[in-house]
Amino acid sequence: MTRMMNKWRLTASFFLLFSSLLTAEEPTASPSVQFSPFEASYNVLRSGKKHGDAKRYLKITDQGYELGYSSDISWLIFEDKRSEQSFFSLKNGRIQPSRYVMQRTGSGPNRYYELNLNWESKELRVEKSKTLKAIQWNEQWLDPLSYHSQLALDLKAGKTEFVYQVLNRHGDERKYSYKVAGEEWLSLPYGKVKTIRIERTGTNADKQVLAWVAPELDYLLVRLWQAEDKVEQFDIQLATFKPSN
Numbered sequence: 001m002t003r004m005m006n007k008w009r010l011t012a013s014f015f016l017l018f019s020s021l022l023t024a025e026e027p028t029a030s031p032s033v034q035f036s037p038f039e040a041s042y043n044v045l046r047s048g049k050k051h052g053d054a055k056r057y058l059k060i061t062d063q064g065y066e067l068g069y070s071s072d073i074s075w076l077i078f079e080d081k082r083s084e085q086s087f088f089s090l091k092n093g094r095i096q097p098s099r100y101v102m103q104r105t106g107s108g109p110n111r112y113y114e115l116n117l118n119w120e121s122k123e124l125r126v127e128k129s130k131t132l133k134a135i136q137w138n139e140q141w142l143d144p145l146s147y148h149s150q151l152a153l154d155l156k157a158g159k160t161e162f163v164y165q166v167l168n169r170h171g172d173e174r175k176y177s178y179k180v181a182g183e184e185w186l187s188l189p190y191g192k193v194k195t196i197r198i199e200r201t202g203t204n205a206d207k208q209v210l211a212w213v214a215p216e217l218d219y220l221l222v223r224l225w226q227a228e229d230k231v232e233q234f235d236i237q238l239a240t241f242k243p244s245n
Helices: 002-011 146-156
Strands: 038-046 049-060 065-075 078-091 094-106 111-118 123-126 161-167 173-188 191-201 207-214 220-228 231-243
Touching: 038 065, 049 231, 065 146, 078 146, 094 146, 146 161, 146 173, 146 207, 173 207, 173 220, 173 231, 191 220
Parallel strands: none
Antiparallel strands: 038 049, 038 231, 049 065, 065 078, 078 094, 094 111, 111 123, 161 173, 173 191, 191 207, 207 220, 220 231
16 A cells, blocks of 8 residues: 555656656757647546546746646545646747746645756755755756656657756756657547657666647647556546637
8 A cells, every 4th residue: 555655646746757858959949939828637547547637737927938737636545736836938949947846735744845047147046945056057957847848849849859857856967768659649538639659768667658749739748647567557638728828
């Protein structure tokens, strides 16, 4: 039971799964590329049964964009509620994150994480205290949410393999890699949609991560599936989507 609950705790934030990529190539997307605001909701499934809901949104701000995520998951005696926000801008066709916040409540201790990136002074500050992190600055850094938007830019530019350097919640650098595995029609709670299937690479052979994005929805993540030791951990599927102002 403890092991199974730990798997849910580690994976309840499904967008963090787009979170494992060597040094990224310079994107070829045009600096004029813009993102369209939206609101989307998802069903969180396991073995075909619904165990929660998740939401995602994108807003335009005075400084650039705010990408947000929240989830509410219950399974047996385990409960997990969390929210994440990434604030970023576009610089020469590349995502440049400035702030990331994550909060989690539920079974076990509550958590709060924060990253602040100052691109002028090249300083990274972490946690609520905004403690200066002793780490060599990297112009390729993305945060656990903003790199999903970089992936969308790279897909639009025609790329099929992706490598990113992502800061985790503590401000430590991780390398994540993915590849396009083909096109596929999916029947989701949202409806039938044509997608691009993406596989995570360079992970343990016992762990599988598959993601599907829909070009017609501006490369929105519409499904995410993960298994470990041949046991499904979750299957997250798009339920609703609407553009917003």
